[in-house]
Amino acid sequence: MSTTLGVSTPDQAAYMLRAAAGEAGRAYKGRMLDLLDVRAGHTVLDVGCGPGTDLPALAERAGDTGTVIGVDRDEAMLAQARARTAELRRVDIREGDAHQLPVDSGSVDRAKIDRVLMHVAEPAAVLAELHRVTRAGARIGLAEPDWDTLIVDSEDLETSRAFTRYTTGVAVRHATIGRGLARLAERAGFRVADVSATTPVFRDVTEADHTLGLGRNLRKAIDAGHIDEARGREWFAGLSEGPFYASFTLVSVVCTR
Structure with missing residues (x-):
């Protein structure tokens, strides 16, 4: 295993680009783009666009x-x-801030927020914006993970559960916002047109460590007293022994204004 326990937070732009380029990232992004039905002449908004991963396709x-x-x-x-x-x-x-978008009222035909609501202070306020x-008649695409569904295979099941x-x-x-996306969208005044879920699966431990933060979050969990250090280190080392498996659920919602 080439990863280390307690590595520093990765470059966020590199992280986002790598996640988008993976098989699971391409699949849900492609489906959302199709359902958004962006057409010539539309004004399209990408909230939390990051390094511009999706802007060329839009x-x-x-x-x-x-x-x-x-x-x-x-x-x-x-x-x-x-x-x-x-x-x-x-x-x-x-x-600009997602809570106060630098965009004129009633000016957007299509909009998307991809893995941003889990980080903002007030998801409902962002959806109101x-x-x-x-x-x-606008279409809006939302995508967020539900980290309660995070599974990391290990013989030490309790430590895997403690990590989740x-x-x-x-x-x-907002770790479980994925499951509430449709509800929050309706409360914001949108009409939900489609709800789907994908399950990104990781078979490579290094890739999982990069995307799921196994080493850095385990270090934080140990330091905060949530996981015993000796047991945590043994759990982490054991992840590279034999076939590896981890997964979580990503929920996508497309709605209309």
């Missing part, structure tokens, strides 16, 4: 007469998004 569908707006509050992410879309003249990168900026409890209860702000 721009291709919106065409020369459409506009794609990417919003993020992180300067490093914005710099990468601008670099990635420098040759796409209809892409507009804006700095989406309702404000979208026009009647730490991830859900401490490591992620």
Whole structure:
């Protein structure tokens, strides 16, 4: 196992790009893009666009007469998004908070938020902002994990469960928001058109460590007293012995305004 216990937080842009490029990432993103039905001339909004992973695909569908707006509050992410879309003249990168979008009311035809709501302070407030900026008939795509469903195979089942409890209860702000996406969307005034779930499966322990934060979150769990250090280290070392398996559930919702 080439990973180490307690490694530092990875570069977030690299993390997002790598996750999007994986088989599971391509599958749910492709399905959401199809259901959003972005057409030429549409104004499309990507909230929490990060390094601009999805902006070129959105721009291709919106065409020369459409506009794609990417919003993020992180300067490093914005710099990468601008670099990635420098040759796409209809892409507009804006700095802003998801709770107060720098977008005119009723101006957006299509919008998406992908694995962002689990991190924001008030998911309901962000969805209310989406309702404000979208026009009647708009389509909105939402995708979030449910970390309560995180499974890491180990003979030490209790430590695996303790790791999931730490991830859900401490490591992620809104760790189970995936299961509530449809409910939250309806409360925000949207009409839910489609709900689906995918299960990203990891068979490579190094890839799982990168995406799921096995080493860094285990270190935090040990330091916070949630997992015994000796037992945690043995659990972590054992993950590279024999076939590896980990998975979680990712929920996608497409709704209309």
